[in-house]
Amino acid sequence: MLSGFPHCMRAISHMTLRVTPDAPSRDVQSAPQLRYRHDLDGLRALAVLLIVVYHVWVGRVSGGVDVFLMLSAFFLTASFAKRAEAGGAIAPLAYWTKTFKRLLPAAAVVLLGVLVATALLLPATRWPTIWSQTVASLFYFQNWELATTAVDYYAPHGAMLSPLQHFWSMSIQGQIFVLWPILILGGTLLARRLGRSVRLTLVAVFGVVFAASLSYSVVITAANQQWAYFDTGARLWEFALGSLVALVLPFVRLPEPVRAVLGWAGLAGIVLCGVLFDVEGGFPGYLALWPTMCAAMLIVSGSSPTSFGPDRLLAFGPLRWLGNSAYALYLVHWPILVFWMALAGRGDPGPLAGAGIIGVSIALAIVIHLLVERPLREFSWGNRTKRNGLVVVAASVVAVVVPLGSWQLQEQAEAEALIAAGEHPGAIALDPLIADRFVPTVEPIPAATMLDSEWVSLPESCSGRFATNDPLLVEGCAQSIEIGDPAATVVVVGDSHSEQMMGALIPIAEESGWQLVSVLRGGCSFGTEGKCPEWSSAALAYVLDVAPDAVFTVGTAAEVDGPDEQLTSGLDDVAIQLTDRGINLIAVRDNPRFGHNMYECALEALSSGASCSVPRALALADESPLDAIGSIDGVYLVDFTEELCPDGDCRAVLGNVFVYLDDNHLTGTYARSLAGSLQLQLAGVIP
Structure with a gap:
């Protein structure tokens, strides 16, 4: 060139x-x-x-x-x-x-x-x-x-x-x-x-x-x-x-x-x-x-x-x-x-x-x-x-x-050495069979300089039958490598919280031969009465046209440092339209959101011995707002609260892995460790 x-x-x-x-x-x-x-x-x-x-x-x-x-x-x-x-x-x-x-x-x-x-x-x-x-x-x-x-x-x-x-x-x-x-x-x-x-x-x-x-x-x-x-x-x-x-x-x-x-x-x-x-x-x-x-x-x-x-x-x-x-x-x-x-x-x-x-x-x-x-x-x-x-x-x-290049190479080498140095099971460490023998090491992963790579995404832009010409959707439409005859097709729809939870879904899809498609837009939850009604309507029309086996979305919004967790506005209407067409809805409960950067808090806590834990009662509602749509046939609820807030405390580090990369998003590393829990909760949802 x-x-x-x-x-x-x-x-x-x-x-x-x-x-x-x-x-x-x-x-x-x-x-x-x-x-x-x-x-x-x-x-x-x-x-x-x-x-x-x-x-x-x-x-x-x-x-x-x-x-x-x-x-x-x-x-x-x-x-x-x-x-x-x-x-x-x-x-x-x-x-x-x-x-x-x-x-x-x-x-x-x-x-x-x-x-x-x-x-x-x-x-x-x-x-x-x-x-x-x-x-x-x-x-x-x-x-x-x-x-x-x-x-x-x-x-x-x-x-x-x-x-x-x-x-x-x-x-x-x-x-x-x-x-x-x-x-x-x-x-x-x-x-x-x-x-x-x-x-x-x-x-x-x-x-x-x-x-x-x-x-x-x-x-x-x-x-x-x-x-x-x-x-x-x-x-x-x-x-x-x-x-x-x-x-x-x-x-x-x-x-x-x-x-x-x-x-x-x-x-x-x-x-x-x-x-x-x-x-x-x-x-x-x-x-x-x-x-x-x-x-x-x-x-x-x-x-x-x-x-x-x-x-x-x-x-x-x-x-x-x-x-x-x-x-x-x-x-x-x-x-x-x-x-x-x-x-x-x-x-x-x-x-x-x-x-x-x-x-x-x-x-x-x-x-x-x-x-x-x-x-x-x-x-x-x-x-x-x-x-x-x-x-x-x-x-x-x-x-x-x-x-500058020397500094970057040194930090990358240290981050790779940190991954190889010990066990980092994340949420898996909460399993009773593992918890008794797991001993956390001093430094969790991911390293601070690697956080940009912790965002979860699918590798390819939407193409073939998943392509869209809608200007509201084109930029945020992606897919996994196309499978000729997938065991199932799942479309992930929503904002950055749906995107991060996709980290738990990807390992299951790869193991089960599912085709994944994501239709995402920052700040836009999936509901007919949400913050982005035009985008939500376009996303719903896209999903109905693709006719996947299931749609995967985060269905609640937690409040920053407060228990006022709400069901995504209009999600009940979306659920009815999807299930009437034979499309299952997998609705995931939101993770806690905080008024401070949990990753930086955890870094400081490692040296000072302070705690970054927040009581669950101050972060999430006592009862999941998703229960309001749980009775709809074809709607399946997923709740990771026990993996995020075990024993009533929402923690910054679990299983030697940083749970959050900022004040409200999970690290990709921890999200992937939730795959086992998600698989159990989805048992029988998709053939």
């Missing part, structure tokens, strides 16, 4: 455009030259300071990131446009090498620091999330990692509060740094071929990007804001706006008083954005026009010096000086805040602790700038050739990948 990669790289390296100096373009003669803007260094520092202050003290998002994104495109486009108009070379590979040589070393230092702090300060249950986000941050797709997690029902609680969460904007920037030179190169080539103005052609290109992306952003933000917030496509227009400002700014002529008023209005708008708008909940749609347009106003305001405009304030020496460390400050402030929260056990730092967090962040940012960013920027060998620059980029990647 990668055989053509070297040829591709050679092609990219030759993607340069050079216009001979003998024939300067009309743009060179007409476009005024831009001076260096010290006030924009200050604006960059202000944007990052707003991000930090809002995160630490206000607990909201400021809109400073949007300013930062817009500014990056402004600088990039201004530089390339000037070069194209002067007949200089536009070499994407050289630009990418230079850019990522500047960005990656500081990022690598922060990522390594986060890995060390994670190992020391965060529970092992959080490690896999940090591992995957480290890779995503290093290779600039953290925004997609977070977008997927934000809409993933099965993502661990608290997964979004990650010390690497802020890398989403760096990832989008990195993607733009790859895309924008290609757009500029394409626009410049087109302009030269048609004999048109390069600048006007680029205005047209980025105008189209701006209009298309903003339209998409408004639509997707209204439909799915959590996804839109991290979606590159919904953010392209912010960069395009920066590019458009860079392209038209040399021709903007406004009186000084107008520019001053414009600048102060823009500055006030940026500072107040996070107070006036719900940035985190409403962006990036049309609301993000506020901070980006305010930034554009400030850029226009300082296009030439003013006597009483904000450009004088933004060009203030200390603010400009801090602007040099703005990138590093953005990188370090969020991990410091998150790890402080982990140590303090609270989310509000308060005035004193907040000042300490900001002070430490600024100090550490300056250190990274002085010891990492600046030396590598001035490193003559690294700047000598593209190849040398690529070596610096590769070294930064290796510096993170090697220790």
